[in-house]
Amino acid sequence: MERRPGGRSARVRDAVRQATLAELGEHGYSGLTVESVAIRSGVHKTTVYRRWGSVEGLIADALELAREEPWPMPDTGSLQDDLREIVRLVRSGFADPVAGPISTAFVAAAVQSGDAARSLHDFFTARHEQAAVVVRRAVERGELPPGTDGAEVIRMAVAPIYYRLFVTHEPVTERDAERAADAAAAAARAGVIRVA
Template identity: 70%
Template sequence: MTSSTPGTRRPGGRTARTRDAVRAATLAVLAEQGYQGLTVETVAARSGVHKTTVYRRWKNAEGLVADALELASGEPWPVPDTGSAREDLRALAQLVRSGFADPEMGPVSSAFIAAALQNPVAARALSAFFAERHRQSAAVVERAVGRGELPAGTDAAEVVRAAVAPVYYRLFISGEPVDGAAADLGADAAFAAARAGVYVT
């Protein structure tokens, strides 16, 4: 990663504090105003970091979004471990559903997706974020293969995608309600398909 990448510097000390302040301000603005309201000026005012510093390190709204997603991708994801692949996949789908339903973080998550639909920099950052989430979540499938619940060679990331995809479809495509039953149904379908060998590569 080059030094020209928005928001990247060697971590530690004042730089780390500045990055944390800017990230917190970015998330707050996204929660309150969405991606359309995200500007360097609003983040600078909210964070207390001088506007010229924000411009120099993050360049623009896309750089702010990309850096916030980069930081988020490095945070641990509470991957469930119930001892059952079906229940683990259900728990993953419920984590996604409850995240978007959260009054504080839900609007932020929706704003990230809106940003990705409008800007290639944000789109690449969101893709990397999801790749890391899928990598972490793949453990539920890998454990299931080890227990003999799912066939060897099952593509773990594809099963995870299938389990959570119906939640995103309802939220961002069809606009249908996403309740607990709907999330469970998507996870159950992914588990049944995986058990039948659909995702064996």
């Protein structure tokens, strides 16, 4: 028998995912439990354990679904402006009172769990590949040399934001975000971010 898309299984998965995100936002990774997700989602605890197995399984599934969500990509006609928009999007995501604590909890989970780290890696790989379209457009416009590594340009642009947030615990200003984007754009134009 074929399972109907959007049926009970999809509703259960969505309820558990939403409960996982809400619990992460309120209690962080250290406060996330299968029991709290089961209660919040209205899904029986044994079902959650059977399908997700653990907190790491809940994190992995939430990140997998988040990876599939589209990320709005700017198209300003300028690599530098596109990168500035992407970096601002990352910065504002962490500053958002709802999304910020959830994103922070995902990073904290990755520090404490190998499974969560692999899931977060896969999430970022997909995001960087999706954002690399702004680099491909810049190559097509002649703004960058052929062979520029799009995903690596994106990594270079956003890395200073993560460094400030999670290593030095400094605030990230608008100027910090612009400087990170501008540095990545300059490196890309200089031809130092090439596909290996």
